[in-house]
Amino acid sequence: MNTLSSKAGLTAKLYEINWLLVALVTLVGLVGVVMIFAATDGVWSRGAQQHLMRLIVAGGLMIGVAMVDVKVWYTLAYPAYIGALLLLIGVDVMGVSVNGSQRWLDLQIIRLQPSEIMKLAIVLALARYYHDLPKWRVSRFFGLLGAAILILMPMALILRQPDLGTTLLVAATGVAIAFLAGVNWRVIGGAALASAVALPLFFRFGLKEYQRSRILTFLDPTRDPTGASYHITQSKIALGSGGVSGKGFMNGTQRQLEYVPENRTDFIFTVIGEEFGLIGSLLTMGLYMLVIGLCIWLSMQCKHIFSRLLVLGLTTTFTLYIFINLGMVMGLAPVVGVPLPLISYGGTVILTVMTGFGLILSAHLHRKNELPRSSF
Template identity: 65%
Template sequence: MITRRSEYGGLRGKLFEIDWLLPTLIFMTGLLGVAMIYASTKGVWDAGAQQHLTRLIMGLSLMILIAVIDFRFWFGMAYPAYLASLLLLIGVEVFGVSVNGSQRWLDIYVTRIQPSEIMKLAVVLALARFYHDLPDWRISKPTGVLGALIIIALPALLVLRQPDLGTTLLIIAPGLMIIFLAGVRWRIIGSGLIAAAIAVPLFYKFGLKDYQRERIWTFLDPSRDPSGASYHITQSKIALGSGGVNGKGFMKGTQANLDYVPENRTDFIFTVIGEQFGLLGGIGMMALYMGIAAICMIIAARMKNVFSKLMIAGITATFMLYVYINLAMVTGLAPVVGVPLPLISYGGTVMLVVLAGFGLILSAHVHRNSDLPRGAGLLL
């Protein structure tokens, strides 16, 4: 990794300062996605693989552009980005497009966007800015704790109404991790865990839709409806098991080629990897993800200000939660909640938001010596 200061100024110097190992690993992971989408569509290039490659290149270009822009600009945009994303979520509530019973998208004529994906990044930025501006002595005070919880709760409730439980979890979990890393006292954390334990059964009874409760029962007993609610996970396990250690080879997966596994180019694309490249292929994929996360955390450790440290930790946690929830879902270790495998699953908004997040991490690294003012933001 490049650590010494560049002798060049301007754009050339900033490009020199980028830790290029991170974009390289991201590009390799994205190319794996192109290959797996190509395989899952039986070798039809323009049935998803071509679009995925185009989005990958566009996203990487966006990532580098974000990286070279002065990090103080992104620092100043933390709250405006959060408020704009919140307005988009309200727009989904009023004008959103419904697909398969879920109202998650906004039609902007040229394309459709999913504001909940943008909000994952916006919540991290807002919380990082909140704690950057908050004096240390107020972190565990009621105003400090409630302020952070409000930043998380407002978008989480809107997304839950869509309904989208997976995205709701991906907003709440990194947000709570940032609260923990900010230094909230253990007694408050303990009280929160007790409150959560009490709230879970209530949320199950009154907060979930019937089909979401069905998914939980399917997770607990996959054999109860193998041709109905359990079909996805049953076929997923068959595909993964048939791959063995070495896999059947590229384009030779029968479960994918015969369309036994639904959504095998999106949420269940790991079954294609497991069937064609086996356990070793899955380990190789995880090595790419762990390498990306490790570089991000090394960058975070070098940061000198609270905003950068918490922002990088939050973005990295969100990215790895995508991976964890998807793999747990596909292997039957968690209920099916509709979370894609980042950089590999087919999907436009997720790809661009994930790469924009990495662009912010690289921008923090490039401008790591910039001074960020404290106490100038919105305090509750």
Template identity: 60%
Template sequence: MAVFRETVPRTFQEKLFELNWSVVLLLLLLGAVGVGMLYSAAEGAWDPWASRHLIRFTMGIGIMLVIALFPPRFWMGMSYPIYLGALALLVGVEFFGETVNGAQRWLDIGPVRMQPSEIMKLAVVFALARFYHDLPPEKVNSAFGLLMPAFLIGAPAALILHQPDLGTAVLVLVSGAALVFLAGLSWRIIIGGAIAAAFAIPAFLRFGLEEYQRRRIFTFLNPEEDPLGAGYHILQSKIALGSGGLTGRGFIEGTQTQLNFLPEKQTDFIFTILGEEFGLIGGLVVIGLYALVLANALAIAASCKSTFLRLLVMGIATTFALYVFINIGMITGMLPVVGVPLPLVSYGGTVMLAVLFGFGLILGAHIHRNAEPPRGAGLFG
């Protein structure tokens, strides 16, 4: 079995020294922002959110650093098993999932409660990166090269949509489609797919969504039509953001937050707290941190010689960028409210661990960027 090896084996200390510490520092800053905003959301208290967020973030950073030291051949071999395991968890949600706020998205496994759809975002990237690494470039636009990725993306997206979780399903579809495009999909197929989607979207909006999801999508165009119902979230978010002005009201001084006018303030609308308390300047600083993280990730992807590592990093970076784009677009009224958290800042254990696991892979790709595995290499062949 062919596997890719380092020409000069490196010690644990040498690999640790080669970590991209600028990425680690940026992630630490984003985690600190999350702790601060959750402390404010609880009216200046560590419980119930800030302390748990800090503990999870600390654990996640440790896991991230360990993941970064694993050799790429291990992750190549684990790509399909990770995908199949995540798919099995999604199927398990259909039969044994816990219902929270009207959605069946959670699995209780002993003392651990997880959201398999968050794991699936990463699993799809794994499977597609491995698939395109093994696929000869001239077959990317063949029937097999199109149908297999469509299944790898479509099967979990359908299960997630059935939970229902529109935001996560959209993330899986868009990040998967982006990876297919980056793998070398021809423009002829892209244009044909765009035309087909233009005809399919109206039917999907009519028959593929729950009633409350349709209300969310159409309400964002004119939230004033239902200010106490479907439009309440976005109207309160806009009021809070507007009241922050240029420099904000001050830490733990946001009226919309502290008087509990802002719903889901610890999760989907955490950036609104930031905007109200630190204003436009504070919001732009945090957006700048996310931009620097993405710029570093793209630079790492460009430096990788292996198709697997390059696509893996690009897929994780794309998913991360979509998290940020959708969340901020949602709370500013530019996109429908679809329940997408702000990575490393919003409260939520499964999302945080999935994001930091992904960045462990990105940091590992930087360490092993010169590795060039042959097709079919990996732990399981």
């Protein structure tokens, strides 16, 4: 009887999952498979096959995460954060260096990028923190201090790798969650003013030479056309050459001649723009907007602070991924090495993004369940 009851409960859960979100996320991932196939000259084994396999595995993981009661994710929020922090420390001690950046842990079976895991962990930790924190303490000193510590510790470790893009993404996500939790406008304004004052010092002493060069290149793309400006210049040429309707699938000359570096990873949007033009680019952005809009709608149905902030925090992270990458590719932001989620080639990224959507689905699926509330 119990077995039959548990099976019935499992079936009911599967039925209640928001399959529209699953379908949209899968569709974005399949766009990635097609564009990686194009970016690698139609060689299936040079990325498209791996991306599809990762999409299938990550899709199964997404559904598995969605089926788990949101109470479990509430309980695991701080342990997950501590685990991700320890992995970041592990990268600092014995990480693998690639292209001058020490961002990976080589586990033999898989090469893990802990900063991607932290993008999930920071949202979980802050969602629980503000769920447990009394409303009146949100804008008080110790309430702000606790959130600041949670945000600044991973930021410091990620910046050491160095990975400015992920550091800024973690900071922006943390600030967004604090704002959504109800932090006073005056506090946010004061923090923004302090950041603006500290910015010149951070630019001078907190960045590596190549990072400063990228920012200067963003401000003046003509300063080093064959060096630091090369990525942005070639990216703009590729996007512009696509025109309105594009040159056609597999017909991108900028791609074929390999003028745009990293065109299957961070700069894959240039392949979309060149081969499918403005129409293809807008359709891709429209697909992303549908995913984001649906996630915001799902958050509005969650009755607990933890679930709402979890959904909105993960949606913010996903949105920042998109805006930073597109801004970078279009020359509207410095080159900071942020991939286009679900479309760019990359194992850890697709697993963490899909896990994030699993958490969103879990929060919505179990939105009526009661959650505990720890006291400070």
